[in-house]
Amino acid sequence: MPKLSPLFAGGLLAAIAAASPAIASGPMDPAAIDRAVMEFTGAGIGQPGGARLPVDRRMRLNACGTPLQLEWFGKNRDSVQVLCPDAGWRIYVAVSQGAQQAALADQPGSGEIVVSRGETVAIVVEGGGFSLSRQAVALEEGAIGSWIKVRPAQDRKAEPLRAQVVRPGQVAVRLR
Structure with missing residues (x-):
């Protein structure tokens, strides 16, 4: 195998480095992620x-040498997934209820009240591998995607819960 001169080997390494995509060094600025999410959501x-x-x-993510990739995440679009493929990381940023309602506004019948105050509804509580359902009384009216107060139907003294309207007659609380 022929030996390369140090001068040629150094030039070869410089040429390879120049031809390969730029890899960012140092940590990612969290404020840059905040700005990207702000631009993506518009709020x-x-x-x-x-x-x-x-x-x-406190997070220490490797800097991203390519533009961040953002997309809505979750069935209710309650998070934004921020992905940096070249650095190999992905994070999820929770968004406020307004984004969920805006995302659901594109669906037919959105904005239409589907649960009325005083109506008996099914409240579904979902968590890691389980789902419970029971009847509740709506204390507020709401459209699909909105959050309303409900109280278990069998216990008038129970504290009201906040649940998201899923469809007519059903609300949900998702535990994470």
């Missing part, structure tokens, strides 16, 4: 439709 942090909270400043 600021803490505003209806925007991120609930800023990205945790």
